[in-house]
Amino acid sequence: MNSKHQYVELNDGHFIPGLGFGTVKPQEVPNSKTIEATKIAIEAGFRHIDCAYVYQVEEEVGLAVRSKIADGTVKREDIFYTSKLWSTFHHPNLVQSCLERSLKKLRFDYVDLYLIHFPTAMKAMEKCKDAGLAKSIGVSNFNRRQLEMILNKPGLKYKPVCNQVECHVYLNQRKLLDFCKSKDIVLVAYGALGTQRYKGWVDQNSPVLLDDAVLGALAKKHKRSPALIALRYQLQRGVVVLAQSLKENEIKENIQVFDFELTEEDMKVLDGLNRNFRYVIMESMSNHPNYPFADEY
Template sequence: MNSKIQKIELNDGHSIPVLGFGTYATEEHLKKKSMESTKIAIDVGFCHIDCSHLYQNEEEIGQAILSKIEDGTVKREDIFYTSKLWSTSHRPELVRPSLENSLRKLNLDYVDLYLIHFPVSLKAMEKCKDAGLAKSIGVSNFNRRQLEMILNKPGLKYKPVCNQVECHLYLNQSKLLAYCKMNDIVLVAYGALGTQRYKYCINEDTPVLLDDPVLCAMAKKYKRTPALIALRYQLDRGIVALAKSFNEERIRENMQVFDFQLASDDMKILDGLDRNLRYFPADMFKAHPNFPFFDEY
């Protein structure tokens, strides 16, 4: 297994690889692609695979993982697999069946991390951890106030190990990151490379993160690609970054993020790029009472 991949310890004693492979695929024809690219990702050393019931491709991702276990590239314990509970299954009695359904599709006995995909029930998640179906449990898209409500819940058995949120140079989440660190919760960044993943959410005037002149100048200085600088920026802040690509060359290139570090002065320059720009505004949830993005962070 790739020894380059670093890990961060979670508050329940497990640990999470700091670089993850994102598998989100919007269209039907991309599902097969997501299976192929996941195999390539495992071949080049990715051991953290991030997926979800919502992505509708857990079967394909499971096949990719199993084929790599069968050909001896990895063992099951080498792989850190994340799945997510979608918003239609938050009623406590639906949580475990939802996870079991994902496990059936994946052909796996357990997931390493199970997240609530959008804010709303934790008790039933705790039972999944107790049953050994999920090694760790966490949340996704929660704001500070919503995290606080969970942490202050009477009878909380396991606090979430992580909060997976959109986070990149244009939305650096510094306040939420500080709050998470204070409470021993790991921040996991999706959309770490900006617009690439959300073409259907944005208009053509939205700035393309990887074209940013400051980022491109920094890439020249370090003789790296803008994508590698954007990923390294997150790792140097203690964030777990997810990188998604169907392109073999880019998948291989993303593994080079461990070959260099950014100077603290350059980190400060990159901090200055923040413009509170959300590429994934999740407008379809705006009417929900627990919509997370009305708060400052």
């Protein structure tokens, strides 16, 4: 199963699978659904699992991964697991304790990638890597200016390996992607299929990305679903893409993203859909001095 995966090399020598399984879910969905979906994802061939302390499902995800290790489907080293440091733990003395809490819930010895969920604390993250608790460290929701601040920090020990941001055909992050590539930082896309209708986070009147007529036409042309077109678009731009679903048929379908290719013309058409539209604007944080979405990119 693993051979069909595209892996992307990180600037610290580790490799990240190009397609990841997202585990964030609406609060009203029971946590048991996460166990079931994660198991299905691993059986379908997903090897990159993206989670976070704040999603409150690390126990369930850990359980699912360990059960697939126990039944011989995978070994721990086959799984690329990402967790994220939440904003309440940014004080340098708390960073490692947040990671240790995640590891305890997961019952893992280490995570493959640890991200700062929102712009701040890097020094303490480096200590987590030194302690062997995280193989790689990166950031999430950073804009160009915030990335430059980190890269220009005197005594920076480890450059972030990636920046995980909202990225889809309506917000293709072209400028940020070019900047990240120039600095050997991988862009990881969340929300690649548009909003999953998270009440409270996302305006419910937002356009439904997968209903886009252009995506629909390309889906017909390639005899694929609009979701697969949206995921394939990211892979061909050199972006690592996360696909989130709790439905078995969708999870199994998403892994088929490696079975076809978009033409250069298709890619141009999809580039043309960009409208700098953001689903997740984190309004509650908009007054924070480190709020990342006020800059152009």
